[in-house]
Amino acid sequence: MNVRDFQQQLIHYAHSIGIDKIGFASAAPFPDLKQRLLLQQQLGYASGFEEPDITKRTEPVQLLDGVQTIISIALAYPSKMKDAPQSKRGARRGIFARASWGMDYHTVLREKLAKLEAFILVHAPDAKLKSMVDTGELSDRAVAERAGIGWSAKNCSIITPEFGSYVYLGEMLTNLPFEPSVPMEDECGDCRLCLDICPTGALIEGGQLNAQRCIAFLTQTKTMVPKEFRAKIGNRVYGCDTCQTVCPKNKGKHSAHQQDFTPDPELVKPLLMPLLEHTNRTFKETYGHMSGAWRGKNPIQRNAIIALVHFKERESIPKLISILSEDPRPVMRGTAAWALGELTSTEGTEALRHQLDQEKEGLVIEEIQEALLKGEQ
Incomplete structure (x- = not known):
């Protein structure tokens, strides 16, 4: 199998099943992220929802033997809704953040990743694969940044040129040696x-x-x-x-x-x-x-x-x-x-x-x- 040609086929297939962006990252460790996570722990800034083992979060080899590439995907979600009901006296309304609009994104992204896995295994039956969305060990944002999906912004989101920061992220580890994507330049500038x-x-x-x-x-x-x-x-x-x-x-x-x-x-x-x-x-x-x-x-x-x-x-x-x-x-x-x-x-x-x-x-x-x-x- 020609890996370079197959990578293009995979990109085309990803778009055909509704994945908005796909990128490829080296599976090398994330040393800068490791230092930031250690500092988060020391300062008491962590939420407690994350994977507690920082080594697993920053060393992909801990998660899949022989891993060479991490495939990052992004799906865009809406920032506006039609016919939003008004809150009024006697009928006050709350609001769910945009990341909870529609179907649970964990389910949707896992389905997309499962289709990608199936496609890969048809062409490379011996490939090793491990997918995750949000609750996995890796940092979705760190992977997406390295994979050129967008840049890591001051608001701790990944910002894409096409969809802004309104994107859900997921990733797949594999032992296939895909060519890494080029990371984006940070465009936040002096904005705060x-x-x-x-x-x-x-x-x-x-x-x-x-x-x-x-x-x-x-x-x-x-x-x-x-x-x-x-x-x-x-x-x-x-x-x-x-x-x-x-x-x-x-x-x-x-x-x-x-x-x-x-x-x-x-x-x-x-x-x-x-x-x-x-x-x-x-x-x-x-x-x-x-x-x-x-x-x-x-x-x-x-x-x-x-x-x-x-x-x-x-x-x-x-x-x-x-x-x-x-x-x-x-x-x-x-x-x-x-x-x-x-x-x-x-x-x-x-x-x-x-x-x-x-x-x-x-x-x-x-x-x-x-x-x-x-x-x-």
């Missing part, structure tokens, strides 16, 4: 809009991210959201797009050709009060196909309460009282207590006092006490 506008200051100079301060990370946690970040979450129920929407390289970038990622406006801008009514079963039935559902309903419902406070939605007070007194989840009761403290009302104060006498969970007691103190000020 994403750094300056990040609501929580999570973006650090040089494209470094403190995940512990990142709203996209905070909306996925299952514990109480730290007090300093609650007001900054706004009406986001999953993820955050601020560092993408302010980026000049994303101006005018909107790709609607990947039908799998077409958003359902009612799902990605959900009504907040009905969101609080979902059981595990109904949540999975409604949102289970979206990437934003991967942590289950608990973080989403907690975030919905925070969003109701953002809107100062006093019509939600009876529901918040019900959650405070009846919900079995301490985080939900604690968040409801905080919300009632923010939406000061006579009935809310009475409910807080009553629950204080009943409550056994320390974190909820603390939130109730602070909410009552706020009401007295």
